[in-house]
Amino acid sequence: MELTIDESILKAYGLTRETINIQQIGSGLINGTYLLTNIANGKKFVLQYLNKVVFTNPEAIANNIDAVAQFLKQNHPDYLFPAPVASVTGHSMYLQAGKHWRLMPFVDGTVALDTLSTPKQAFEAAKQFGKLSRLLNRFDSSKLEPTIAGFHDLALRFTQFKDALNAASNENKEKAAKEIETALALEHLLSQYLQFKSKADFPDRVMHHDTKISNALLDQESFEGVCVIDLDTLMPGKFISDLGDMMRTYLCEFSENETDLSKITIRIAYFSAMIDGYLSEMGSILTDTEKELILFSGKYMIYMQALRFLTDFLNGSIYYPTTYAEQNLDRAKNQFKLLEELFANEEQLQHLIDVSLKKK
Template sequence: MLNMSISVAQQFAPSIENIEPLGNGYINDTYLVSTSTKPFVVQKINKHVFTNPEQIMANLEVLNQHIVQANNPQITLKIPRLLQTQSQQNYFRDEQDDCWRALTYIENSESLEAIRNLADAEQVGLALGQFHRLTRMLDAEKLHDTLPGFHITPGYLRHYKQVKSSTKIPEDVFCADFIARYQSINNDLEMAKEQGLLTTYVIHGDPKLNNFLFDKDTRKIISIIDLDTVKPGLIHYDIGDCLRSCCHDTITDQFNLEVCRALLTCYLEEMGELFSGNDYQFVYPAIRLIPFELGIRFYTDYLEGNRYFKVTEPEENLRRALGQFRLCANIIAQESDIKGIIKQLA
């Protein structure tokens, strides 16, 4: 793989000094490439997940053009730019038909796996709010849906039931019971959209904590990355996923209320008048839904033999699912407190 990544990197720059793995994403393979001038990032797009990788590049082009045209000095968030190959293409296909692309590298930055303090949470809320504010005037119809069905929980539930009926892998009693008990929440956001209570805009799609880059010196967020899932959708999926990632104590599977308050406070201050009364109404359902949805996805992948998410051993996706379901249970137990925070901020 390393030899292949070197040869691929040379499609974007003639002289390569070093290549090292970057990040720990579940989907794409990512490398940091050092050259005699500026470093850059090379990624292999997972063709089993993104069947039309050209659409990802097209979306990123549209997003970058919108940012340039917006020219809003109040928005400090940087978005990685696509780098062309030496033959002036936005991506490169190798002999195995794998699709590779290069992006600018945000220097002197770091990603986090866990919130260090409430200031980090405030930064995440500010950055997500800036992203949603920045893209609010971008027509979502200009973007391809790079992952049809992504964040459509009823579809994940249907797929789980299909897999459950045919898998040879023994079911986990806790996971099966939890899904059966709470499956009625699966349509909360999609029903609100159908009823006209929530509107489709541009979403990031995967705003978990380690997709925000912090400046190493100032500890302020300077970029949001992993833009493959940018697409039309409900911003509540972003809000719920961001809070799931940042507020989850992975040791106890508890939902941290203080991190939730800090993050939401800064997010809503940034969004201001763009956040409607209906939007506030569905924040709690989004917070509750996303760990339930992700738990279903992890558990279904486990029952299918781990086809989607990267694993290091067969039961890793089962453990991931258990963690998400326990988090969801804790969110449900703290419903009144979470709703109280949202009411105070409305």
């Protein structure tokens, strides 16, 4: 594949095409990503440009990461936080032909998994996301800007669903009739969240907001956690964003694209490991209200994602990429089934949470 990196971009970081090897990595669906390897010493970097369709305010991303990096450097200097490398002019981004580029360190000896295969991996990943939140506990989250407005705002997502329902074709509404009924019946989850939202001990924190397993780097041999990556959505939020997204993506063996709903079940051992990993870092600083909402965080995030898939289907699938006409409807069915499984196992899952909290 032809590489389209202008020489000026390399020069901005003191590099030349003659001194490095360039390899395109990743899917390229959101941001364009390249691996740069220094020919002389083998040192590696990740060069990436931001997709401005998804991230409309790249400067906010840069400012947020810079602010957090400075705080961590001053207060937790030993923590590995893979912030972008400064350009020769001292900036964390370089603008070229309308694209915002940044160069980031490559963390050797690590692996980013696409899927979890052991409870230990769930423990280590959850521990890393919890550790970042714990280290930033005293950071004033109001200093950060939202990088995607309303990203995990369930009230917004429910409103968008209702708007899509009102505008949808009769054909799509008929196809999704059962899922629409389920979505409306679960509105009480939004009401429950709104009851807690303004409580004093339900604070805004610095959250990662995208805690899928591939965003935690693990040691490639021991699978112990090393650090977290993909910091574009580092912004103010509630703790339920990170923990709930881990529940949504770690607990089932199969992704939201699985259409055989009999396969959508919860792996109890993975849930236990994930909770233990997260609470090993955050258990001592979560408030009473946050502890009360641990299991709710999974309900919140799974319901939100189901709504988003259903909304996109009703809108004609204009947001999420699809390979067939009813894929977003199938994804919504998948997520509603996962939520059903969470409700069905609630008593056992809450017991595991209670046991884990007593360890802290």
